Amino acid sequence: MRTRILARVDVLQVVDLLRQQGYEVIAPFAGRGRDTFFDTVTNANRADIQIHLPNPYYPPKRYVLPHIERLLKVQRMNGGWQIEPTVAAPKRAIFGLRSCDVAGIWHLDRFYLGRDFRDSYYEQRRQNLFLVNVVCTDTERDISDDCFCVCADTGPAARDHFDLQLMDLDDGEFMAVAGTPAGEALFASPIFRKGTAAHVERRHAVLSEVRKRFKTTTSWFSATVRYVSQGRILDKTWEEIGNRCLECGGCTYVCPACTCFTVSDRQVGPDEIERVRIWDACALSGFTRMAGGHNPRRAVHDRRNRRFFRKLAHYFIQRELSVACMGCGRCAAVCHGDIGMPSVVEMIRRATAAEDKLEPVKP
Amino acid sequence: MNAAVDNIYLPKLAVLDRVVDEIHEVRTFYWHFEDAEEQRKFRRFRPGQFAQVSLFGTGEFPASLPPSPTEDETFFTVKRVGSCSAALHALRPGDKFAVRGPYGNGFPMEDYRGQNLVFVAGGIGLIPLRSCIIYALAHRDQYRRIQVFYGAKSPRDLMYLPNLREWEQGAGVEFYPTVDRGDADWKGNVGVVGSLFKKPGVEVPVADTVAFVCGPPVMFRFVIKDLQALGFTDRQIVSTLERYMKCGVGKCGHCCIGMAYVCVDGPVFTCEQIKQLGEDI
Ligand code: SF4
Ligand code: SF4
Numbered sequence: 001m002r003t004r005i006l007a008r009v010d011v012l013q014v015v016d017l018l019r020q021q022g023y024e025v026i027a028p029f030a031g032r033g034r035d036t037f038f039d040t041v042t043n044a045n046r047a048d049i050q051i052h053l054p055n056p057y058y059p060p061k062r063y064v065l066p067h068i069e070r071l072l073k074v075q076r077m078n079g080g081w082q083i084e085p086t087v088a089a090p091k092r093a094i095f096g097l098r099s100c101d102v103a104g105i106w107h108l109d110r111f112y113l114g115r116d117f118r119d120s121y122y123e124q125r126r127q128n129l130f131l132v133n134v135v136c137t138d139t140e141r142d143i144s145d146d147c148f149c150v151c152a153d154t155g156p157a158a159r160d161h162f163d164l165q166l167m168d169l170d171d172g173e174f175m176a177v178a179g180t181p182a183g184e185a186l187f188a189s190p191i192f193r194k195g196t197a198a199h200v201e202r203r204h205a206v207l208s209e210v211r212k213r214f215k216t217t218t219s220w221f222s223a224t225v226r227y228v229s230q231g232r233i234l235d236k237t238w239e240e241i242g243n244r245c246l247e248c249g250g251c252t253y254v255c256p257a258c259t260c261f262t263v264s265d266r267q268v269g270p271d272e273i274e275r276v277r278i279w280d281a282c283a284l285s286g287f288t289r290m291a292g293g294h295n296p297r298r299a300v301h302d303r304r305n306r307r308f309f310r311k312l313a314h315y316f317i318q319r320e321l322s323v324a325c326m327g328c329g330r331c332a333a334v335c336h337g338d339i340g341m342p343s344v345v346e347m348i349r350r351a352t353a354a355e356d357k358l359e360p361v362k363p
Numbered sequence: 364m365n366a367a368v369d370n371i372y373l374p375k376l377a378v379l380d381r382v383v384d385e386i387h388e389v390r391t392f393y394w395h396f397e398d399a400e401e402q403r404k405f406r407r408f409r410p411g412q413f414a415q416v417s418l419f420g421t422g423e424f425p426a427s428l429p430p431s432p433t434e435d436e437t438f439f440t441v442k443r444v445g446s447c448s449a450a451l452h453a454l455r456p457g458d459k460f461a462v463r464g465p466y467g468n469g470f471p472m473e474d475y476r477g478q479n480l481v482f483v484a485g486g487i488g489l490i491p492l493r494s495c496i497i498y499a500l501a502h503r504d505q506y507r508r509i510q511v512f513y514g515a516k517s518p519r520d521l522m523y524l525p526n527l528r529e530w531e532q533g534a535g536v537e538f539y540p541t542v543d544r545g546d547a548d549w550k551g552n553v554g555v556v557g558s559l560f561k562k563p564g565v566e567v568p569v570a571d572t573v574a575f576v577c578g579p580p581v582m583f584r585f586v587i588k589d590l591q592a593l594g595f596t597d598r599q600i601v602s603t604l605e606r607y608m609k610c611g612v613g614k615c616g617h618c619c620i621g622m623a624y625v626c627v628d629g630p631v632f633t634c635e636q637i638k639q640l641g642e643d644i
């Protein structure tokens with residue numbers, strides 16, 4: 001990959017370059033307290049863009065899969081209907097995307113554009129999206145106790161699937177890495193200059209320091225995958241996990257890798273209807289309820305089990321080439337019942353260790 | 364990435380031609396696409412596939428396809444259970460709605476060539492199986508024996524009467540209807556559908572046979588046991604699964620069961636596959 005060096009004071013010029021090219025640039029900002037959020041950059045807020053900050057809970061997946069998205073506009077016309085598909089493909093760049101979220105978007109790409117059908121709504125948005133990854137290097141502000149990208153193998157520095165990566169070398173300089181020709185084209189700007197071997201060394205030194213900062217290391221991730229796939233998790237463990245779920249759906253809404261949605265028609269005028277899709281959550285009891293009332297997934301633990309099965313079962317990993325968890329830690333931060341991904345892995349680890357059926361020496 | 368991809372959520376306008384009452388709350392809706400090209404493309408569906416039916420303002424729902432691709436007309440048979448099916452029931456001939464599909468894997472009818480076909484339907488489980496039965500009869504020389512076992516609650520709950528009459532007259536098919544409760548005019552069998560297998564005069568072939576089973580969950584469980592008792596293996600039994608579906612194209616996640624997205628991996632599964640899904644149906 002092609003790399004360049006730029007001065008810390010010039011980093012936000014990357015945003016300016018993209019805006020000059022006609023991109024709507026989305027960047028992270030700080031709210032009150034821990035609150036951080038993504039927003040569109042304007043002349044007024046440009047100076048407030050944060051390079052180092054806790055990753056916003058509301059995930060950037062909404063720029064490819066909006067929380068509510070209109071699919072069709074349908075109008076009643078002399079006895080029939082006129083159906084008009086919605087076309088929305090803004091030319092956008094996300095600046096300051098964390099590595100876990102880069103992996104999240106790549107996961108969505110494989111899901112929405114892969115298999116039997118391609119999702120044209122997703123594809124339109126994705127085609128016009130430029131990704132600027134910022135590596136989490138600030139151990140205080142970037143990385144929280146819930147982060148575990150090191151375990152999910154997505155961070156702290158993304159290896160690919162970004163257009164441009166920026167990394168703070170902590171000495172007044174940033175390293176820029178181009179992931180695509182579009183990213184590399186930016187290097188034409190005079191803010192970028194060639195680096196030296198010392199810069200590469202610096203990058204590796206910073207990364208190895210950063211890796212030490214991670215608290216949550218769900219080291220049983222791979223074993224959990226095996227246990228979930230083989231159906232070796234005891235019902236009572238699933239129940240224990242399920243009993244702690246309040247069915248708020250928060251974990252799925254904040255998850256950069258959750259893909260489920262529902263579709264709904266809404267009346268917007270006397271003769272006009274919109275068909276929209278809205279994020280949905282498998283934790284909610286109506287998720288699998290069929291017309292007529294039959295619900296195959298009745299118990300709350302059946303639904304909780306679903307989320308982890310879908311994310312961790314070997315079958316899906318094979319199909320999608322990765323675990324459907326990027327280690328962003330958001331579900332751990334928002335769950336009222338403390339059953340985010342790391343806790344669940346931990347609970348499964350304890351329960352299966354305690355009841356180890358394969359232990360050759362029995363009491 | 365290719366800019367000119369098909370919009371998988373875009374339904375095509377359809378016109379309702381006529382409506383036939385089948386049984387209580389169940390009607391058959393004959394329709395065609397406004398666009399002749401759409402109609403031609405759609406008619407390449409396979410038995411066991413389904414379509415997403417749009418009633419604008421109410422929503423979309425999955426409906427199995429009871430016609431065989433060998434028939435000329437396209438139709439749905441739908442029970443009124445939720446708001447979408449109620450909206451369809453409210454339509455009059457000439458009214459417009461929209462359809463997209465066909466979706467799902469369907470039954471691999473070509474793979475069953477040279478085998479006996481045993482159909483076991485309970486109630487409205489006959490809707491998806493009707494397609495395969497008509498298809499098999501249209502390709503009669505490709506299959507060996509064809510048996511249809513059909514159980515309904517009462518004589519008034521028997522659907523597709525014109526077809527039943529043809530099958531009764533032995534048009535290449537051994538037809539065994541039964542009802543849970545008979546009435547004054549009923550001269551046929553009374554009892555659950557599985558009880559027919561052991562009746563004198565009935566002989567169900569097991570070797571080189573595929574059994575198609577569709578019906579309510581309770582009936583399904585019992586029939587599977589009965590078939591296994593006759594010597595059927597899980598691999599010889601096929602069925603279609605029904606789930607709440609929002610997209611039909613493997614994206615929304617609603618139809619997921621264990622390892623499968625029913626809308627794209629199914630709705631047709633063998634009994635063996637159903638057991639390996641990793642979640643109760
Ligand atoms: S965030 Fe926690 S409580 Fe809320 S649905 Fe998810 S698991 Fe359940
Ligand atoms: S499961 Fe939790 S930690 Fe994993 S990607 Fe989703 S929100 Fe992040």
Ligand code: FES
Pocket residue numbers: 607608609610611612613614615616617618619624625626627
């Ligand atoms: S119905 Fe949407 S994924 Fe199957």
